[in-house]
Amino acid sequence: MKLSPDERWNLIDSIADQVVTYGKYRHTLKDAIGELTVKPMTGIPIAIAVLYGFWSVFGSFAGTLCTDGFFVKLFDGYWLPWLQVVFPGEGSWLYSILIDAGGMTNGEFILSDNCFEAFGVLTSGLFVAIGVVLPAIVIFYLMLTLLEDIGYMPRLAVLIDTVLHRIGLHGYAIVPTILSLGCNVPAVTATRILETRKQRFIMMTLLAIFIPCGAQLGIMEEVIPDLIGYVLLYLVIGYFIFGFILNKIVPGRSPEILIDVPPYQKPMMANVRRKLWMRVSSFFKVAVPFVLLGCVVVNVLYLAGFIQWLGDILAPVFVGWFGVPKETAGPLVAAFLRKDLAVAQLSVIEMTQYQMLSAVVLVSIYFPCVATFAMMLKEGWKELIGSVAVLAVVVFLYGGIIHLIGKLIGVA
Amino acid sequence: MAEKNNFAMICIAILGLVTVAFGLADILVSAVGDGTGLSILEIPGDMFRGGWGGFIVLFAGLFYLSGCKNVAEVHNASKVAMGSVLIWIMAGTDIFAMITESIPGGEDGPWFNSLSGFLGTYAPPYAPAIFLLPFSLVVVYYILKQERTK
Numbered sequence: 001m002k003l004s005p006d007e008r009w010n011l012i013d014s015i016a017d018q019v020v021t022y023g024k025y026r027h028t029l030k031d032a033i034g035e036l037t038v039k040p041m042t043g044i045p046i047a048i049a050v051l052y053g054f055w056s057v058f059g060s061f062a063g064t065l066c067t068d069g070f071f072v073k074l075f076d077g078y079w080l081p082w083l084q085v086v087f088p089g090e091g092s093w094l095y096s097i098l099i100d101a102g103g104m105t106n107g108e109f110i111l112s113d114n115c116f117e118a119f120g121v122l123t124s125g126l127f128v129a130i131g132v133v134l135p136a137i138v139i140f141y142l143m144l145t146l147l148e149d150i151g152y153m154p155r156l157a158v159l160i161d162t163v164l165h166r167i168g169l170h171g172y173a174i175v176p177t178i179l180s181l182g183c184n185v186p187a188v189t190a191t192r193i194l195e196t197r198k199q200r201f202i203m204m205t206l207l208a209i210f211i212p213c214g215a216q217l218g219i220m221e222e223v224i225p226d227l228i229g230y231v232l233l234y235l236v237i238g239y240f241i242f243g244f245i246l247n248k249i250v251p252g253r254s255p256e257i258l259i260d261v262p263p264y265q266k267p268m269m270a271n272v273r274r275k276l277w278m279r280v281s282s283f284f285k286v287a288v289p290f291v292l293l294g295c296v297v298v299n300v301l302y303l304a305g306f307i308q309w310l311g312d313i314l315a316p317v318f319v320g321w322f323g324v325p326k327e328t329a330g331p332l333v334a335a336f337l338r339k340d341l342a343v344a345q346l347s348v349i350e351m352t353q354y355q356m357l358s359a360v361v362l363v364s365i366y367f368p369c370v371a372t373f374a375m376m377l378k379e380g381w382k383e384l385i386g387s388v389a390v391l392a393v394v395v396f397l398y399g400g401i402i403h404l405i406g407k408l409i410g411v412a
Numbered sequence: 413m414a415e416k417n418n419f420a421m422i423c424i425a426i427l428g429l430v431t432v433a434f435g436l437a438d439i440l441v442s443a444v445g446d447g448t449g450l451s452i453l454e455i456p457g458d459m460f461r462g463g464w465g466g467f468i469v470l471f472a473g474l475f476y477l478s479g480c481k482n483v484a485e486v487h488n489a490s491k492v493a494m495g496s497v498l499i500w501i502m503a504g505t506d507i508f509a510m511i512t513e514s515i516p517g518g519e520d521g522p523w524f525n526s527l528s529g530f531l532g533t534y535a536p537p538y539a540p541a542i543f544l545l546p547f548s549l550v551v552v553y554y555i556l557k558q559e560r561t562k
Binding site: 026027028029031032033035036042045046048049050052053055056057060061064065068069070072073229 | 459460464465467468471475486487489490491493494497498501502504505508509511512513515516519523555556559562
């Protein structure tokens with residue numbers, strides 16, 4: 001049936017009469033609150049409060065309740081001692097890889113007293129994956145999902161749009177940035193919401209270098225709770241400085257965006273449950289194998305003397321340029337497999353507070369973990385090579401600058 | 413009606429002033445570095461709860477003060493409601509932290525806390541935001557009631 005333009009308009013009018021209700025628009029309290037969250041003067045304090053709530057709940061649930069409250073006791077008090085007794089061949093290669101790498105004192109093999117030091121696949125590997133990372137990831141994604149479903153995330157995107165334009169991105173870059181605080185892997189995929197190659201390259205590079213994942217945050221909360229604020233401060237500063245530089249040197253466009261901001265609404269629990277399950281399960285499929293594999297590889301490299309050799313070779317760079325002990329070479333190798341594992345390893349190396357701070361920042365900005373690396377490769381090998389080149393320069397420069405700052409303020 | 417609004421304005425202004433005072437106290441105490449307690453009131457001295465948290469309490473007070481003048485007007489009401497939301501974030505996280513501390517039995521103790529240990533965690537002193545919480549609830553109740561009657 002072919003309709004003339006008049007008939008078509010008549011049809012539109014009759015449908016509209018049936019489905020549209022006309023009334024006087026009244027500015028409601030919900031609308032006014034929505035406006036407050038996007039205006040910089042009021043929106044920034046609110047965003048700071050939301051971040052505070054996010055971080056506080058994260059620390060209380062993952063750190064105080066789950067890890068310190070139950071998992072440390074379970075793994076250090078029962079699981080580790082039980083495995084140390086029942087597993088045969090104390091001091092052998094297999095024992096060191098699976099249960100406890102321990103230490104030698106006067107030619108005698110000494111067992112570790114906790115899962116951070118044991119470094120076996122079945123002890124430290126499982127403790128990190130289940131006892132530290134699982135609660136951190138669950139609470140992180142739960143809060144992120146709630147914020148998304150309430151309708152706060154698009155408002156945060158509008159609020160931060162101007163700032164992110166300074167580094168060649170736009171407001172929606174907040175999505176991969178915050179996702180990355182959970183896991184870098186889905187965040188790399190989320191960079192596809194950015195329009196141009198330039199924006200995607202900048203975002204991918206910045207998140208691979210400067211954004212610690214939830215697992216790493218969980219471990220940092222556990223082993224360096226007093227320093228975590230400073231570590232994050234260094235990373236945030238680096239994110240903006242190097243973002244600004246990349247925006248200047250990477251060719252391409254950084255277009256504006258139009259965001260449809262939905263009204264605030266009550267989250268639907270079924271949606272929250274589904275999203276949480278999807279994110280946590282996919283994280284675990286990717287993360288757990290790498291944590292366990294990381295333990296095996298690092299232990300084998302230690303036992304084969306490779307880490308010692310690498311530490312000796314890189315000692316001038318580590319000690320002279322970065323100002324950290326040469327023993328941090330081991331964790332840096334482990335960081336390629338899992339950064340959370342590397343931070344756990346750093347916690348048992350003897351060093352000053354500032355050296356620990358520098359070492360954790362180095363682990364964070366050093367090569368992305370292998371899962372992220374694989375994801376970046378999927379997005380394009382040219383981008384990956386570019387990101388790695390930027391990363392090498394950033395690690396060298398930023399590591400040196402942090403050491404220099406420590407020297408200037410007299411703590412390094 | 414005007415009398416009622418004037419009364420509401422005075423109450424919210426007082427709440428705003430008290431909140432600003434608590435926020436400033438939080439920031440100052442955390443800048444000095446040592447937490448301080450006055451009987452049932454505890455001003456946290458760490459940079460996280462005292463510094464960052466104090467900044468949020470301070471802004472909650474400023475939201476109250478900037479919206480108190482004509483709270484019947486929707487934009488002012490939204491500022492006052494937002495001040496209350498900031499207080500809820502602070503008090504809510506403090507209460508959540510207490511809950512998470514009260515459940516486990518401690519490093520060398522049993523798996524779960526004893527009843528006395530559990531209840532003891534909820535004993536005073538409390539942070540300022542917890543004292544402000546009931547007042548912030550009353551304010552929001554008043555605003556929502558007004559919104560419904562429009």
